[in-house]
Amino acid sequence: MYHAMHGYAMKICYRYVNKLEEAEELVNESFIKLFRNIGQFDDRRQADTEALLKGWFKKIVVNTCIDYLRKSHLKLVSRETVPEVESFSDIQENGLDRLSYREIIEAIRKLTPVYRTVFNLFVIEGLTHEEIAEQLGISVGASKSNLSKARHNLRKIIMQQTDYKIYVPS
Secondary structure, eight states: OHHHHHHHHHHHHHHHOSOHHHHHHHHHHHHHHHHHTGGGOOTTSSSOHHHHHHHHHHHHHHHHHHHHHHHHTGGGOOOSOOOOOOOOOOSSSOGGGGOOHHHHHHHHHTSOHHHHHHHIIIIISOOOHHHHHHHHTOOHHHHHHHHHHHHHHHHHHHHHHSSOOOOOOO
């Protein structure tokens, strides 16, 4: 099981932390939690036990990453509420059309731990701002503000990685 899901877990952890050693540590901690709690896994609910286990493990991995970041990095979370200003629009193709998956993940990894975490939870994991606020111990406004800043910084990073310029109306 470890070898079958190690790469999957590493991809998730590496989206949240920048150092390979930290990601590996989080993967190992996630597997320890999985093995300790495997008795709580109910494989009788559906026919595809492997998919269920993978989904359950993903939740363990994400929560392990959040716990780690909350303890070590998220003391920098902005608690101020800033109105969201997401009025950017693109003409023709956008910068993401020119980027590979690896380039997108590398761009996300260049965000600060706070912005990266909120961005991952909202965009990739599909959590609401209310759920993010509850998990990270911040206000809903801070979650929205951090997501807005993450998007803005991600645009800058993508523009630096490519020669493509994103149209921003004045």
